[in-house]
Amino acid sequence: MPISPSSSAHAARENVVRRLRDLRRSAGLTVTELAARCGWHHAKTSRIENAHTPPSPTDIRLWCRATGATEHAPDLIAASQNAESLYREWRRRVRTGLARLQADYTELYRSTELLRTYSPVLIPGLLQTEGYATALLSRNAQLLDVPDDGADAAAARVRRSQVIHEPGHRFVFVIEEAVLHYRLGDSDAMAAQLGYLMTAGALPQVSFGIVPTATRERVLSPQEMFDVHDDTLVSVELMSAEVNVTQPSEIALYVKAFEQLRSMAVYGAEARALIVKAIESLR
Incomplete structure (x- = not known):
């Protein structure tokens, strides 16, 4: 059975979006409410939470501010950047x-x-x-x-x-x-x-x-x-x-x-x- 080369990257991304989702839920916010506080369309929140779109450092800062958890922003940004370094597209590099x-x-x-x-x-x-x-x-x-x-x-x-x-x-x-x-x-x-x-x-x-x-x-x-x-x-x-x-x-x-x-x-x-x-x- 072939080895899957992407599970480490996927797991790292999933960890970041899970933590973001937990912050939103702990703050009692819906997907739409969080999007309104961050100033973007609610579809973007869904894309981030479903790991379809990696959050930028600015996205994470806005998310943490919207959920009253700004102290978590530095760690989440570092974790997100590490996750993206595990899977690096040749075209970008x-x-x-x-x-x-x-x-x-x-x-x-x-x-x-x-x-x-x-x-x-x-x-x-x-x-x-x-x-x-x-x-x-x-x-x-x-x-x-x-x-x-x-x-x-x-x-x-x-x-x-x-x-x-x-x-x-x-x-x-x-x-x-x-x-x-x-x-x-x-x-x-x-x-x-x-x-x-x-x-x-x-x-x-x-x-x-x-x-x-x-x-x-x-x-x-x-x-x-x-x-x-x-x-x-x-x-x-x-x-x-x-x-x-x-x-x-x-x-x-x-x-x-x-x-x-x-x-x-x-x-x-x-x-x-x-x-x-x-x-x-x-x-």
Whole structure:
């Protein structure tokens, strides 16, 4: 059964709207009465209470003032902003291009001692070459209808990837074999990318595994692409958004799934043989 990547974000949002609803009810106000005090249409109150529209900091301040609970506003604003940070739409984050986004992750990677990454569709970002990343990021920019700064973003991604060579970190990557055959960029760029996997996979701080397509009796079906940062955060990449999972029970589920996926992977000489086969298929 696929893991749901959005329940942490949903639970955080539900907690905020539940607290707002409780304030309204404790004040003895109807949806319409609260809306009148806040100066907006009653439908907006319903949208907020049903978690269809996230409240802005101003909305929360007005709500708390209308219910005589202004002292709760700071905590509710912080909780709401945290809830929205768990589910972050790519379009909002890359309005001015993708290059800046790459730098945003640098400190997160540097603060992670053990990074576990699973990908069924792409070479993991920390293992991407500049040519492969340029092709990928340019296509993403076109899909999201934002400025195409793929080349600059790729250069920034490669600079960010230097964290692999910094002491104090361990990296465990697991990909599906099909990833080796999804072509991004021209044949030369793809060959360079596949060749780099053999180099990076040999680093002492890196474990690189490939789940063969011919694996018999898989213990777990392919899942969504995700990173596990130590045991404190799981970052899940969806087409439209990044979901950050912080609930311990959900993190444990992702770790369990990762270990099952890792158990099916091949490493060392067997992994290199699959990469060589993919390189030969480019000819």
